[in-house]
Structure formats: C-alpha cells, structure tokens
Amino acid sequence: MEKVNCLIIGSGPAGYTAAIYAGRANLNPVLYEGLQPGGQLTTTTDVENFPGYPEGVNGMQLMDDLRNQAARFGADLRGGFAVAADLSSSPYKVTIDNNQVIETETLIIATGAAAKYLGLEDEKKYAGMGVSACATCDGFFYRKKVVAVVGGGDTACEEAVYLAGLASKVYLIVRKPYLRASQIMQDRVMNHEKIEVLFEHNAEGLFGDNGVEGVHLVKRLGEADESHYDLPIDGFFLAIGHKPNSDIFKAYLDTDETGYIQTLIPGNPRTKIPGVFAAGDVADSEFRQAITAAASGCKAALEAERYLSAKGLI
Numbered sequence: 001m002e003k004v005n006c007l008i009i010g011s012g013p014a015g016y017t018a019a020i021y022a023g024r025a026n027l028n029p030v031l032y033e034g035l036q037p038g039g040q041l042t043t044t045t046d047v048e049n050f051p052g053y054p055e056g057v058n059g060m061q062l063m064d065d066l067r068n069q070a071a072r073f074g075a076d077l078r079g080g081f082a083v084a085a086d087l088s089s090s091p092y093k094v095t096i097d098n099n100q101v102i103e104t105e106t107l108i109i110a111t112g113a114a115a116k117y118l119g120l121e122d123e124k125k126y127a128g129m130g131v132s133a134c135a136t137c138d139g140f141f142y143r144k145k146v147v148a149v150v151g152g153g154d155t156a157c158e159e160a161v162y163l164a165g166l167a168s169k170v171y172l173i174v175r176k177p178y179l180r181a182s183q184i185m186q187d188r189v190m191n192h193e194k195i196e197v198l199f200e201h202n203a204e205g206l207f208g209d210n211g212v213e214g215v216h217l218v219k220r221l222g223e224a225d226e227s228h229y230d231l232p233i234d235g236f237f238l239a240i241g242h243k244p245n246s247d248i249f250k251a252y253l254d255t256d257e258t259g260y261i262q263t264l265i266p267g268n269p270r271t272k273i274p275g276v277f278a279a280g281d282v283a284d285s286e287f288r289q290a291i292t293a294a295a296s297g298c299k300a301a302l303e304a305e306r307y308l309s310a311k312g313l314i
C-alpha cells in the first residue's frame, strides 16, 4: 500500500491550488484528477473574472496553467477516480479506481460540485453554444440578448436578476405555479421590468442551427389544457441546483441536507477530522467561484502543512 503525507482529490481550482502550495511546502502532494481533469471550468468557454487575465482566458487554458504550475512544484498529478474512503483512523485510506488504496496523513477533498441538468439531449448538443449552468461565468456573452433561466429557487432568481443586468430580456421557466426562493428574491424577480416569469412551464428541448435560437416549452404539463409552443432565446441557463461530490465521505464528515461538507468554522477548510480538509465547491454552497475555490485550496494546503509539522512528519 502506498503511503503519502498529502493526498488531494480533485483537479479544479481548489485541488490544483492546494497542490501548488503543498508542492512548494515540500509536502510531496499526490493529486488524483478524477473523471473530468480540470473540473467544471473545462466545460465553459472564456473565463473573464479570474484575476490576472485582463483579456480573459479560455477555461481549458486556465486549468492547464494551474496544472502546469502544480507540476512545476513537484506535485504528483495522476489520473484516477476516488471510489471509497476510510477516515475512521489516521492514516486515512482512499481507494482509487477500485483497486489501489492510498494511505495518507492529510487529505484535501476538492471534489467540487456538479450543476444539475434537466437531462435533455439538447443540453449536450448545445453545450458551450448557448447552454450554461453558470450565469456569472457566461452571462457577459448575452449582453442585450434574450435568455431563459430554468428553476424557481434562490439560485435561479439570483441568476435571473444578474442576467437582467446584462440581457435585454430574461424568461424564468418555473415548473410549479410558485417560486421556492426566499421572499426577498421573489420580490426582486417579480418586480423586475426585464424579467418575465413563466409559471407552470417546462423546457422540452432546444432548437437552432447556429447555437441556441429557441426553446420548446410545454405549459401545464400533464393537465387537460397542456399546450406546447416555441420561444426564441439566445441563451439557456440551468439553475436547478448543484450536487456536491461528497458521497464517499458522508459517513465520516458532516454535510448539509444537499451534501455540502460542513467545515468546523465557515471559511476555513478544517473538518471535524484532524488532517482532513474540504476545499472548493464541495464545501461551498454559497459562492462557488473559481477564485473562491482556489483560495480555499490554498488555505487547505497551509492547514495541511501546519498539521504535518505539528505531528513532526515534515
């Protein structure tokens, strides 16, 4: 069984930043990149709000840069997906790809969260061509255009209001006859002149020869007066929730009702298990930004260094 001092699971901004810091601190970090090396940002187009890139940067390029920076400081970056964890006692054990068990003194969980999609074939067909699950990432590309947001919770309302600051018109597609969001967000949406809420609507598909040009809608699905029509739009935003990738750690760590790992102190990656840290979106239901994830990866590596040093392991 391989034994390491610092194991990082996940290859988004949190994981790679943790690897940069841990590498520079001579912790000899081993990082497993998971199913989607580079994480969520590799599925977006340009990232314009990551500090240091005044002209913006392609999401794939940004993650390549972070990866190369981690490699430069000696991080051992490996392909592999964590399928099980045993955090019952130190050193902790993580199983990679069903057969390899790594023992580690410190574990940085940076497995991220995945935006939920409706499951329509067209969401894949138009990925990066008008379909997005992140308004703050992609909203800028829809200035003075018409967009639709799917969802009726706080995220959907926040994204609709954010997009209304850029787009000429925002449709909010809500499957129920009411919003689930907090009252203040409901008021903001209902009172916004650029936002039109389509209650009791579901999206059935998208159309367009050159990216998304419209959405096929169904009104009052399953009711006697069910009706179908097409709505021209330029962008289709999903805001129906995220699923944090925390399943294999849930038996040992506290999570909220959605599955976000709860750290001991908000804003600090320490969990209730000494030497186990949670960084990035897997522990952040609120901000979920590349830069906040990177910052928490940095904190996790610094905490890991302190922990190993206090134990006399480095």
Ligand code: NDP
Residues within 6 Å of the ligand: 118, 150, 151, 152, 153, 154, 155, 156, 158, 174, 175, 176, 180, 182, 239, 240, 241, 242, 285
């Ligand atoms: P929620 O789970 O609260 O809302 C998801 C929304 O998406 C619901 O309206 C739901 O509809 C709808 N939805 C889910 N699946 C589908 C589907 N297949 N088709 C159509 N609609 C669907 O998720 P959020 O991300 O909005 O919020 C998560 C948590 O984070 C909440 O507790 C929220 O309050 C919190 N939050 C807080 C913020 C803040 O305080 N600033 C900002 C953002 C989130 P239905 O109601 O019918 O189930």
